[in-house]
Structure formats: structure tokens, C-alpha cells
Amino acid sequence: MNFFQMRTLLVLILAAASLTGCSLVNKVRARNELDDGANAYKERKFPEAEIHFQRAMDLDPGQRLTELFLARTLHQQYLAQRENNDNKIKGEKAIELYKQILTVKPDDKASGDAVTNLVFNLKGAEARDEWLRQRASDANVPAEFRADAYTALASSQYTCANEITEADDVKKTVEQSENNAVYVFKKPANNDDYVKAKDCAAKGTELINQALALNQNSDSTWSYKASLLAQQARIAEMDNNKPEKERLMSESGQAKDKFLELSAEKAKKKAEEEERKKAEAEAKK
Template identity: 40%
Template sequence: MRLSRISIAALLVALVATSGGCALVNRVRAKNALNEGARAYREGQFAEAETKFRSAYELDPTQKNAPLFIARAIQQQYKPGVNTPENLAVGERAIKAYQDILDKDPQNEGAYSAIVYLYGQMKNDEKVKQLLTERASLQTIPAEKRAEALVILASKQWQCSFDITDQKENKVTEQKPDKVLIHYKKPANQADFDKAQQCATEGLKLAEQAVALDPQNPNAWTQKANLLREKAKLAEMAGDTKAKDDFENQAAQARQTQARLAEAAQKKKEAEEAAKAATPPPS
């Protein structure tokens, strides 16, 4: 039996209405699943929260926040410092969840920071260095963000040098009437000195790049001062008094700049908070 045009049109209208109704029902169910997931998350039931958030996203893929909720729920299941295969797999799942977000939104700072943070917790220093190095050279992001990556890289190089120069066997204390002086002597192992020198030199280069990209960044100046101080200690170890004094003077200037910028940033923050507090709430 052939259907009339009117019958076909009526059938199509019914199908559209039914599909629209299903979409509406799914959106309601997705919202309920999100609420249940949020409740489970607050109660520390992170695996259940992940399941609920996934259900919500499957029911309504237009839920923009669901992928982030899923990633956070997985991240909370990872236990830092526990190096079992099962726990490391959870960490990798969390990274993948954040990477999926980043693939769709390359400018998502939260997802990027979470990935770097997780790799750091998993002691994958090479991956952290790779991600930060790539970010520092990325021309498509603001200079301030590139500078932040360089500051972190510089801080790691500072730590590498400091761990060697600060060893007690590499220091000599001199007691003065009004103060205590610390002198630095070359490590017994030449390889340790060479490593510290390499780290301090590379770190200072990174800090100077950060300062060039964002001259108003107090953290960049802090790292520059710290690394200049390392260079001064290493110069003293090498018996180069002139270089030591030069590095010390540069470090002092960097610390002055850092203090000035930090004070200005604090005043700006206080002014913004005062202005916000003085603004009457909307009626």
C-alpha cells in the first residue's frame, strides 16, 4: 500500500518530534549525571565520578565541561609516588584525557598545565623538559607564557647547580666578629664541577631569554639573580676573583629589579582588590 504525500509528511513530522524529544530527555539525563558525578567527586569517590561524567558526555556531547570533569576525576585517582604499573597507567589515562582537551583547544592553559604537572609527579623529567622547551619556542602563544616556561626550565638548571655547590664538602665557613662568611671550594670530582658549570651557564641563558620576552616578570629576574649567584660561586671555586665579583654585582642588580617589580605587582593587586571591593553589587 502506497502512502499519500500527506501521510509521509505526517510521519516525518512525528519522527522529528520524537528525535527532538529524545535529545531533550538525554540532556536532562546528562545534567542529572553531571550532578551525581559532582556529588561523588566531592565525597572522594573519583572512579564513580568519572563514570558519571562519562555517562553525561555520552548522553549529551555538547556538554563543554564534561571532558574537563572526566580528566580531573581520573587525575584524582592517580597517587603520586606510587610506582606500580596500575597507578602509572592511571596517570597516563589522565594525561590522555587532558591531551584530548588540548587537541580540540590548543590554547587551553588548564589542560596544558595539568599535563606538565602530571609528568612531573610521575618523575618523567625528560617529558617535562620537552613540553616546556616546545612551549618556550612556540610563536603562537603570548610572550608571557613562553617566558613562564623558560623560568621553569631555568629553575631546574639552577637546582642542578645548587645541588653541587651547596654540598657541605664544597663550602668553608669563616667566622667574623659581626657575621659568618661562606667560601666555596672546587669539588674533589672535576666532573661535578663541570656539571654545575654547565647547568648554571645553560640556566642563565634561559633566564635571560625569559627576561627578554617578559621584562616585567619578577620570577624571571629571580631566576636570573639565583643563577648569577651560582656563577659567582663557581668562579670562586675556580679561583677567578674578578669573575666572582662581576657575577655578584650582576646578581645584586637583578635582585633590585626583582624587588621593584614584585612591589609594583603587589600594589597593583591591592589596588584591583580595593576597586573590586568598592564596586557595588549589581541590583
């Protein structure tokens, strides 16, 4: 190796060492900013926390934990004053950050739920449902969370149908007692309402079946399954189709039983977990 080659190699080595040193310094500075931001966040000083987290991101880009902290800080500022235009911009930025996190960690349920909440509040139900459809159809998302997205979509269809079938001109009380009431369901005066209720109940049932195909162990999903079948039974009654109504009500009852079973299991597990934590806390005293 001649002198010129040796000098060039030495320059490259020194440059690499310098860059490595800068990188390490920036990482340390970023960590300090992250700690300061976390302390400010705990004290609910969100504007101050935002500054620290943004500095941390600038110093050490691509750190998911920093992105998550910044997203949550922006989210909190939006929730505190939703009509403020500056905070709406913060909400939009939070959505972008949450989505970046989800591209790397699609099983982050909290970030997925945060996007759903923010999109609904900033852009409305249609945009929220579009996001939920994306989440539900994404094969990279765990089946359980895809099922949750389908269930959320089904819940909107249930609300659509229920608002019509609960109307005073549709739902009539024929027998009333202290603990019970018997109702009959008549077609709405406006046929468009009847068509809408029928369509929403059918779409909701299709969506809830997609959810159950992915996850059979959600009490919420089985609850909506029971409710949507009951909506379809109301439609069958409006059509004077008694056998279909009875079939649907029977299936609705079975779905309700499954909901109650899973709900009881969940409550039992929650109680056991609370007892375990209580015992651990007592043992530390």
C-alpha cells in the same frame, strides 16, 4: 515531484527530526549527569563523580567542560593513592584529557600546570622537562605561559648547579658573624662535578633569558635570573677570574632588585584585592 520522491523526502525529514530529538535528549541527560558528577565531586566522592562525568561524555562527546571535570576527578583519584596501579592508569587518562583541552584552549594555565605535575609524578623529571620544552616552544601558547615553562626548565638547571656549589668541599666559610657570613668557592675535587655545575649554570641562564624575552614582569623569573647569575659568579671564582665574578655579581644584584620590585607590586595587588573582596562581603551583610 512524483509520489516516490515525496515519500523519500518525508522519510529523510522524519529521520532528521528523530536524530535531532535524540541529540536533544542526550544533551539533557548529559547535563543531568554533569550536575550529579559536580555534586559528587564537591563531596569528594571521586569514583562516583567519575562515573557521572564519563556518562556525560558518552552522551554528549566533545564538551570541554565535561572533559575538564573528568580530568580533575581522575587527577584527584591518582593523588589520593599514587602507588595504586589503577590510579596510575587514571593519572595517564587525566593527562590525555588535559592535553585535549589544551589543543583547543592553549591558554588554560591550570590544565598546563596539571600536565606538568602529573607527568613528573608518573614519568619523572626527564619526561616533565620534555613536556615543558614542548609548551615553551608552542607559538599557540600565550607568551606569559611559555615564559613560565622556560622558567621551570631553568629552575632545574639552577638546582643542578647549586647542589654542586653548595657541597662542603666547594663552599668554605672564611668569615662568620651573627648576621652575615663570607664564603669562598673552590673547584670540586672531581672535575666532572665542576664541568657539570658550569654547564648547568650556563644552560639555566640561557633558558631564563628566553623566559625574559617573552615576559619581563614575572618576579619568579627575575629571582631565578639573580640566582643563576650568582651560580655563574661562583664558577668564575673557581676559575680565579675576579673581574668576571664581580660583573656577574653586579648583574645578579640588579636582577634581585627587579625581583624585589615585582614581588612588592604583587603583594600590594594581592592585599588590595583581599580588601576589595572583604568590602564587598561586608556590603552584602
